[in-house]
Amino acid sequence: MNTEQLRESVLSVALAVAATITGVLLSMLLVQATGHDAGAAARALWDGAFGSRRQIYLTAARMPALILVALGWIVAFRSRKVNLGLEGQVIIGGIFATLVAVEGPSLPSVPAIALSCIVAMIAAAVYAAIAAVLWAKRGVNEIVSTLMLTFIARQIVEWVVRGPMKAPGKASFQSKLIPGAFRWPELANGTPFSADAILSLVAVAAMVFLINRTVFGFKLRLTGENDECSRHAGVSTVRVVVLGFLLSGALAGLAGAGLVLGGERHMLTSGFTGNVGFTGIVVALVARNSPIGSVPAALLFAALATGGGVMQARADVPSEIVFITQGVIVVLVACSGLLVRALHARRVDANEDTPPRVQPGLASVADAT
Amino acid sequence: MSMAQTVGSDRSPTVPRLRLCGITKRFPGVVANRDVSLEVHGGEVLAILGENGAGKSTLMNVVSGMLQPESGSIEVDGKPVRIRNPADARKLGIGMVYQHFALVPTLTVAENLALGASGTRIFSNTRRIAEQVTGLSRAYHLEVDPHAVVGDLSVGTRQRVEIVKLLFRGAEILIFDEPTSVLTPVEWHHLVRILRNLAAEGHSIIFITHKLDELMQVADRCTVLRHGEVAGTVSVAATDKAQLARMTVGREILFQVSTKAARPGRVVVAAEGLTMRSDDGRPRLDGVSFELREGEILGVAGVDGNGQRELARVLTGLDAATGGRFRFGDEWRTSIQPIDFYRRGGAYIPEDRHHTSVALELSVRDNLLMKELALGRMQRGGVVSERAADEYCTTLMQEFDVRAPSPRVRIRQLSGGNQQKVVLARELSRTPQLLIAAQPTRGLDVGAAEFVMRRLVAEKERGCAILMISTELEEVLQLSDRVAVMVDGRFLAVLDRQDATYERLGLLLGGEAVDDLGGELTEVDA
Ligand SMILES: Nc1ncnc2c1ncn2[C@@H]1O[C@H](COP(=O)(O)OP(=O)(O)OP(=O)(O)O)[C@@H](O)[C@H]1O
C-alpha cells in the first residue's frame, strides 16, 4: 500500500464515520420533530446496541451474516458484476441447510455443521448460477435476473414452511427444530452469539488473500478493471466472471446456513433472513467494497438493528426510524464516495494520456473510420 | 469573439503572452517539475521536448489548471494570475488539445460546441454557433463542417474540431500534447499550416512532441526539459536534430538503426484471404494473404484505420475472421484463443494502450504480470509467487528504464511513454517466436524509441518473426525486410526492402500530397 492509497483509505474511514454521526443526528432530529424525546431515544438506541453484555452479544450475533453477504457482493463486484440477488441466495442456503439438518443423517457436531453448510453453499451457488449462465450465454442483465430470482426464492420459502418442511403439530408456519449437533456452538452461553462469527472473520481474511494474492483474484480484478485488456492478455473472462458469481452465491448461502444453524430460534421461517441479503449489500457499499471495512460496517448496521428494537420498546419510537438512519448513512457515504473520486480524479486524470472515462478513445476513433 | 483579426494586437510585443516562473510540482515519490521557467510570446510556436517522464504533460496540466503547483507563479500578458481550475485557464484564453478528444461522437460539431459554451442552452444556439464555426473554419483553413456528426469524422478532422472548439471559446494560447501520433501525413501537413496560420494571427502555441522532424517543421523555439528541470531553450533555426536529441537524452542518438539482411527460416505465420466484416457488412479486412518467416520483419505501412487493427486482432485471437484462414504453427484456422496465441510463443503490442494493452487502475506490477499469470507462470497452486514476481518486475523495469516511483503505483500515474515501456517490456520478456507490434514506438522519446528499434532488430536476428504495423513510414522503412502497403483492408502491394522507397510508399498510400507542402489540400474524410 503506497502513501496515496493510505491517504485514500484514511479519508474514506473518516467520511464513513462522519456520515454515521450525521445519520444518527438527523434521525434524532426527526424523532424530536415528531414529538418524541430524542435524548431518551438515543439512549435507548445505544443501550439496545451496546448497553449490556447480552445486548452486545445480540448485536455481535447479527454480524456474521451481514459480513458474509457483504463479501459475496464484493467478490462479484470485483469483476463489475452486480449480484442484487444475494437475498434470494441466502434464502436458498437457509432452506438447504435446514433440510440437511432435519432430514439428514445424524452426525457428530463438526461434520454435521460442515455438511449442512457445504450443501447450503452449493445450493445457493447453483441458484446464482442461473443468473450467471443467463448472462454468459444470452447476455441477460444480471441485475434484473438476480432480483427476479429473489422474488422466486421468497415464494419458495413461503411454500416450504407451509407445506413440505412444516413442523407437524405446530400452528405457526415453521420448520422442525434444528437438531443439537447441527447448531453452531454458542460462544457466550444463552445468547445467539455463536461460532459462525469466527467463520465470518476467517472468510474476511480468506477474501483479502483471494483478491490480492491468488491468480484467480488477479484475473477477477483485471477483468473488472478492463475486460478487453483481460481478454487480450489471455484470460477467459467469462469463466472468471461466472466463477466469481458462483462464489458470491456460495457466500450468501453460507450466510443463510448461519441464520438457521446459529441464531436464537434454530428453525426456518419465511422471514428468517430479516433482509440480510439486502442490508449486507448496504454494508459492502458503506465499506466501499473493502472486505476488511465490511467488519466495522457490519457492526454499525447490526447495532442499528438491535438498538432500533429496544428504542421502539423503551422510548416508543417506531423502529423504522433506524431505516431512515441507515438510509441517510448510505446516501451520505455514496455522496462522499463521489467526493473522494472527484478529488482523486482531479489529481490523477491530470495525466495527459489518461482518458476520462466517458471519452471516446482510440478504439471508437478507429471504429468510425 | 475574435475571428480572424489579429489577436492581442493592442498588447506590447515585448511582454510574453505566457510566462512561467519557478514552477515546482511534486507527486508522491517524484518531482515532476522543478523550478521550471519559460515564456511564450504572441505569434510564436514553442515546442517542448524531453524524455519520457521529464514532466512535459505535468507542466501543461499546471498551465491548464488541472494541477496545482507547489510553488512558482504564472503571468499572462505580464499580469500575475492564479489558475485554480480549467475554467480559470479558459477565462485567461488558455486551451489544450488532448490526444484523447473530449467530443461526444453522436452529436454534430456545433452541438458539441454548444455543450461546452457557457450560459447557453443546448440546441437553442446551435444555429448561431454553426455560423461562427463556419467563420472560424474559413479564417484558419480548418475545413470543419459544423453540421457533421463527430463520430463520422476522421481523426485528423476531430483534431481540427478540437481546435475550433478552443478558438470558439476565445483561446489565444493553444497547447498540444503529442497531437500527431494518429495523423496521416496529409493531415499533419494541414495541421502545420493551421498552426503557422494561427501563429501569424498572433496566437501563441505550445507543442509537445517526440518527433524531431515535426518539431523542426512547426516550431520557432524549443525548450527542453530533463528530469523535471529546464535543460535549455534553443531557437529552432539555429539547431538541428542531432543537437536536440543530445539535449533531450544526454547522449548521441543514431537515427539509423543498423540491421542485417534477413535470413528467413521456416514460415511462422501465414494467412490466406483473411477477411473480416463488421456488423454493418462492410469489410474491414478484405482478403489479406501473406507469409512471415523466422528472422524477418514484415512491415505493414498504412494510414490509420485501414484494417491494420483488425488484422492484428484476428491473428491474436481478439476477433474471429469471417472468411479466409491463417495458421500460426501447424493447423489452418479462422480463429484462435488469445491464450493459445501466447502459448505458441506469440507476443502482441496493441496500438490502443488504454483500451487494450494496459489496465489503468492496476499497478505497474500487475500490468507486467498479466500474461505470465495467464500462462500459468509465476504461481504455485493458484497463488502468485511474490518473490519471483517482484524479481521479474524489478529486472524488467530496469532493463526497459521504466520510470516509476515503485512497481506498486497505478500505471495511470506513469507518463505516457513509460506506460508504453511497460507494455514493451512485458511482451519482449517472453522471447517470442512471433511478435505483432502495432505502433511500438508511439509516445516514446528519441532515446527509448532507438532502444526499442534496436531490440526489435535483435529479436529478429535471434529468429523471431515480426509483423510491425506502423503509420510512420520512416519506422517501417528502417526496420522492415519487406513492406506491405495496406489500404482499405487489403495488402495493396508487398515490396522488398530495396524497392520500398518513401516516395513509392507515399504514392501507393494515395497520399500524393505527402511531401508537397504547398499543394492544394483536399478534404481527407470519406
Ligand atoms: N497523477 C500522477 N500521480 C503521480 N505521479 C505522476 C502523476 N502524473 C505524472 N506523474 C509522474 O510525474 C512525472 C512526469 O510525468 P509527465 O506525464 O509529466 O511526463 P511527460 O514528460 O509528459 O512524459 P511522456 O513523454 O512519457 O509523456 C513522471 O515521473 C510521472 O510518473
Ligand SMILES: [Mg+2]
Ligand atoms: Mg506526456
